[in-house]
Amino acid sequence: MDKKVRVRFAPSPTGPLHIGGVRTALYNYLFARQHGGSMILRIEDTDSTRFVPGAEEYINEALQWLGIGIDEGVREGGEYGPYKQSERRDIYRRYVKQLLDNGKAYIAFDTPEELEAKRAEVKNFQYDASTRMGMRNSLSLPAEEVKALIDAGEKHVVRFLIEPNRDVVVHDLIRGDVTINSSILDDKVLYKSADDLPTYHLANIVDDHLMEVSHVIRGEEWLPSAPLHVLLYEAFGWEEPQFVHLPLLLKPDGKGKLSKRDGDRLGFPVFPLEWHDPKSGDTSSGYREAGYLPEAVINFLALLGWNPGDDREIMSMDELIRDFSFEHCSKSGAKFDFEKGKWFNHEYLMNMDNDRLAELFKPILTENGVNVADFSDEYIAAAAGMVKNRINFVRDLWDNARFFFVAPTTYAEKDVKKRWKEETPQLMRELIEVLKPLNFDDAVATEEAVMEWIKGNEYHMGNVMNAFRLTVVGECKGPHMFEITQLLGKDETLARIERGIANIIRPEA
RNA sequence: GGUGGUAUCGGCUAACGGUUAGGCCACAAGAUUCUCAAUCUUGCAAUCCGGGUUCGAUUCCCGGUACCACUACCA
Numbered sequence A: 001m002d003k004k005v006r007v008r009f010a011p012s013p014t015g016p017l018h019i020g021g022v023r024t025a026l027y028n029y030l031f032a033r034q035h036g037g038s039m040i041l042r043i044e045d046t047d048s049t050r051f052v053p054g055a056e057e058y059i060n061e062a063l064q065w066l067g068i069g070i071d072e073g074v075r076e077g078g079e080y081g082p083y084k085q086s087e088r089r090d091i092y093r094r095y096v097k098q099l100l101d102n103g104k105a106y107i108a109f110d111t112p113e114e115l116e117a118k119r120a121e122v123k124n125f126q127y128d129a130s131t132r133m134g135m136r137n138s139l140s141l142p143a144e145e146v147k148a149l150i151d152a153g154e155k156h157v158v159r160f161l162i163e164p165n166r167d168v169v170v171h172d173l174i175r176g177d178v179t180i181n182s183s184i185l186d187d188k189v190l191y192k193s194a195d196d197l198p199t200y201h202l203a204n205i206v207d208d209h210l211m212e213v214s215h216v217i218r219g220e221e222w223l224p225s226a227p228l229h230v231l232l233y234e235a236f237g238w239e240e241p242q243f244v245h246l247p248l249l250l251k252p253d254g255k256g257k258l259s260k261r262d263g264d265r266l267g268f269p270v271f272p273l274e275w276h277d278p279k280s281g282d283t284s285s286g287y288r289e290a291g292y293l294p295e296a297v298i299n300f301l302a303l304l305g306w307n308p309g310d311d312r313e314i315m316s317m318d319e320l321i322r323d324f325s326f327e328h329c330s331k332s333g334a335k336f337d338f339e340k341g342k343w344f345n346h347e348y349l350m351n352m353d354n355d356r357l358a359e360l361f362k363p364i365l366t367e368n369g370v371n372v373a374d375f376s377d378e379y380i381a382a383a384a385g386m387v388k389n390r391i392n393f394v395r396d397l398w399d400n401a402r403f404f405f406v407a408p409t410t411y412a413e414k415d416v417k418k419r420w421k422e423e424t425p426q427l428m429r430e431l432i433e434v435l436k437p438l439n440f441d442d443a444v445a446t447e448e449a450v451m452e453w454i455k456g457n458e459y460h461m462g463n464v465m466n467a468f469r470l471t472v473v474g475e476c477k478g479p480h481m482f483e484i485t486q487l488l489g490k491d492e493t494l495a496r497i498e499r500g501i502a503n504i505i506r507p508e509a
Numbered sequence B: 001g002g003u004g005g006u007a008u009c010g011g012c013u014a015a016c017g018g019u020u021a022g023g024c025c026a027c028a029a030g031a032u033u034c035u036c037a038a039u040c041u042u043g044c045a046a047u048c049c050g051g052g053u054u055c056g057a058u059u060c061c062c063g064g065u066a067c068c069a070c071u072a073c074c075a
Helices: A019-034 A054-066 A089-101 A114-122 A143-153 A200-210 A218-235 A262-265 A292-300 A317-323 A337-351 A354-367 A377-390 A396-404 A414-420 A426-435 A443-454 A460-472 A481-488 A490-503
Strands: A004-009 A038-041 A105-108 A158-159 A167-172 A176-181 A189-190 A215-219 A242-246
Touching: A004 A167, A004 A215, A019 A038, A019 A054, A019 A215, A019 A292, A019 A317, A038 A054, A054 A292, A089 A105, A089 A158, A089 A189, A089 A200, A089 A218, A089 A337, A089 A377, A158 A218, A158 A460, A167 A218, A167 A242, A176 A218, A189 A200, A200 A262, A218 A242, A218 A292, A292 A317, A292 A337, A354 A377, A354 A396, A354 A414, A377 A396, A396 A481, A414 A460, A426 A443, A426 A460, A426 A490, A443 A481, A460 A481, A460 A490, A481 A490
Parallel strands: A004 A038, A215 A242
Antiparallel strands: A105 A158, A158 A189, A167 A176
16 A cells, blocks of 8 residues: 655745746646645745745635645644744754764855855865865864854854765656766755755755655756755655656747746736735736636646646546646646637636626626626626637626627727718618517527518628627627627617617718 | 756647657638637648667667756755
């Protein structure tokens, strides 16, 4: 029987959650749910200098909006807390001491300035087996001096003692075995003097072990430090978890990792939710505010770097949970295809139930000055339903369905020019007479009657219908004409035709 | 510079030694139609290069190239 699946998503509260981070969280979540395991949210705030107020709340809100559920975390609680690293200082100190006592780590007194100078002086300087005896640390200095320095309160860090020239193998579920020689690794700082906190590497290993994390699923940028982590597990004598390094999300055009700037530059959000930077005051757009449905974002992200093994594209969270697998994750980075993202949203909107769509539409109607109370829920739902196949975003509903709520006051110039002929006003008057006795509730019957009139008089079908449309909609676009009039009703339709006759003026040729 | 990873249409990807190299997005054309969409049909378009292994390589191995990541008292 395999160990219980426990995974964690471990962001740093240094800003809004990046869309790439969202995908990492999603894959963790899918894997956990598939195996009936636990999803942990751990806040990795060991860099006190980069803390950004509001970032942690943002992460919680974003994951909640997307439906990525957390089983254990700062808010949710759990048996393995605290789930915020800054609250685990004592734990880390204990384990650093263990490493020190076992000779797996040592104390170093070199200041950041000294190290900087050294790097400037020696090209490709690395703090490792070949250089450490020339530095100021507990290995190179006499024991009494080390003790004296510590007693004198000299600032110092703890470094990991890397044994040179050993082939370290990282077992990765996506990439197979990756072998790295330990000589290229430096004696990483495990505990910082600057803010009296451990570095990511130490905190990460200790927490993953203590929290009994079974699978470490993270971005590919961590692959180079994975051997260091393997060595740390070994130094502690702990069993290492399964590693899974996900391919990165790349810029849509040029090269490199997808960044905040790309969103600004190319005009699409790179964050799930809108973010107001407390320092700069800048605002970054979010998927939610841009009119994306969370399920569309999830679906889109899931397929960026993974596929179900067949031709399916539209998949619900439940299907994703059922079919997700690392075997079908790609190894190469995926360029962020914003157009495809739009298509996913379009698909979800188009297939959405009218009532739910109506609820999303209401605030937009209000924003545009429509008194929602003037219309029934059924009316709003029907209007939204008629245009939903032509929208990419919720807010597009307004442009496509506004005429159901506000009669046109202006008429599209191009369409007027093409369809509003000299004889049109007379035709429209005739049309009114044709429509008057009809029951608009029966769209088919209305259409039949109008068609009979057009054909009986040998009128030009396109011109008549488009002129009709112009008076009712204001331009030549929209759903089927008699479905529109059915919803609008006879009084409103006739009034609009009258108004069109009175107000539409043919441009001088 | 060093180390590691990766490499199929413009983009996301399928084919896990044998296919006319498939699907989706985007783009183009056509069908449909009162318009705009939706829908359907069609088209466009790819195995980075060079060596091996093999009866046979997109697939396995090696080299090159390119791209990406990492190379902090950041995560």
